[in-house]
Amino acid sequence: MTTETLTIARLGSGGDGIADTPAGPVYVPFTLPGETVAVARVKNHGTVMSMSVASPERITPACVHFGPDGKNGTCGGCTLQHAGDALYHDFKRSLVVNALKSKGLTPDVAPLVTAAPGQRRRVTFTARKTEKGMLLGFNQAGSHHIVSIDHCPIASDGIVSRLDAIRQVAAAIATSAEPFRVTVLETLTGLDLAFEGVKKVGSRERHAVTESVLALRGIARATSDGEILIEPMKPEIEFGGVRVSPPSGGFTQATKPAEEAMADLVLAALGKAKRVADLFAGSGTFALRIARQAKVHAVEGEEKAIKALDHAARNTQGLKPVTIERRDLFRRPLMASELKVYDAVVFDPPRAGAEDQCKELARSGVKTIVAVSCNPISLARDLAILTAAGYRIRLVTPIDQFLWSAHVEAVAVLEK
Known part of the structure; x- marks a missing residue:
């Protein structure tokens, strides 16, 4: 050194x-x-x-747990609380601009759609049982040390105000001093707690979790590695006014404002399209909103997610027809011949992007394509495939969802 x-x-x-x-x-x-x-x-x-x-x-960081002098250590949840808004917003937008440039793409990139404190409705904590009690917080960057938190400026008040309750349920399920994760989703009916990595959960722990949840109230569901331990209320969230019960630990956008900003861009881009395919549809973030104005075919590989989408569509009045298909789009993308019947396609893949699916889209000639991405690098690669086939990028909009982090979302609109 x-x-x-x-x-x-x-x-x-x-x-x-x-x-x-x-x-x-x-x-x-x-x-x-x-x-x-x-x-x-x-x-x-x-x-x-x-x-x-x-x-x-x-600037002065918003949280006492942030930075080298943070309380209980350096919380790894945020990296940029010390940066003023102008620098921070420019940095987020530049992540998208630079990724596109690396593939020779220089489309119009809109200003960043910004995020505000207190908006996160989904947060993943690390927990561990110790002799002094239950640790609940975030890992220090590059370390297994858990920074125990008593507040979090990025998370919603509905989560922060229930940190003690989350600790109680975590203590009830813990079987050893090994660390485990708990993803907390704030829903319309209460908190949805999804525990992962707790070893050897037995009848004793199940009973303790049940008693704890019933005594605390305000907790809709508690699961362990996908298994429901107790569900006093079905967790529900809304996609454009359509109520959906998402699967435990399933993907949902981390903040409602970012989700709505993405959805507004998607719907505006689709215009008067009458038949739309929504690929990597999840539980219906976009499909159920699109169904207000067009027929939708939703394709998703995760069975519980597509079932949640289907159930919501069937139980909501006023929607256009919604068809579903469970299909692993990484192994078996929709072929160009299957895509040709659609006026528009929306795709929102995981971080790896949708390389093989984009190769088929490039051959399909679909008039409008909307790409939603959480990874500028894979987005740039996917857009390069489409532009090489004659698509024009109309606009790319970066969206901040993970405040004070180095992660940025983006929505790209392309037309043939």
């Missing part, structure tokens, strides 16, 4: 400051461009010891 003084040149894609040195880039967390810092350096990683020049863009 050596100590040296560095000047931060820019932010890296992970949100760390980067200093250029003769030996290559050095990554320094919690720093901003233009800052001069003394760091303890190990290979290409620097830890700030002191700062002689601070950026005018530096």
Whole structure:
């Protein structure tokens, strides 16, 4: 380990400051461009010891758990609380712009649709039973150390106000001192707690969880690795006014405002399309909204998610016809011949993107395609496949959903 003084040149894609040195880039967390810092350096990683020049863009973090001086350690949930809005918003937008440029794409990229504190309705905590009680929080970056939290500025009040209740249920299910995860989703009927990685959950733990949930109230469901332990109320969320009961631990957009911003862009792009395919449809985030104005064929590989979508569609009046298909689109994408019957296609894949599906879309000639993505790198690759086949990118809109992180969503609208 050596100590040296560095000047931060820019932010890296992970949100760390980067200093250029003769030996290559050095990554320094919690720093901003233009800052001069003394760091303890190990290979290409620097830890700030002191700062002689601070950026005018530096602000006071919103959370006591953030940064090298954070309470109980450095919470790994956020990386950019020290950056002012202008710098932070530009950084998020640049993640999309730079990913597209790397594939030779220079479409119009809209300003970032911003996020605000207190909007996260879905949060994944790490929990562990200790001699002093139940730890519940987030892992320190690059570490197994759990930073126990007593508040979280990104999470909704409905989650933050129930941290003690979540700890109680976690304590009831814990079978050892091994860490496990709990994904908390705030729904219209109460909190949905999905525990993962708890080993050897037996009848004793099931009974303890049941008693705990019934005594606490306000908890709709508790599951362990997908198995329902207790469900006093079916968890329900709304997609454009359509009520859906999502599967335990299933994918839902982390904030309602970001989901609505994406949905507005999707619906506007579809215009007067009469037949639409929604690929990687999940539990119906877009399909059920689209069904207000067009016939929809929803395709999804996860059985419980597509069943939830189907049940919601069947039990909601005023929708256009919704057909469903369970299909692994990574192994068996919809072929060009199957796609030709649609006026428009929407796809919202996991982080890996939809490379094989885009190759078929490129051959299909579908007039309008809307790509929704949580990964600018795979999005750029997928859009390059489509533009090479004659599609034009009308607009790309970056959307902030994971506040103060290095993750950004995007919606791209293409036309033939």
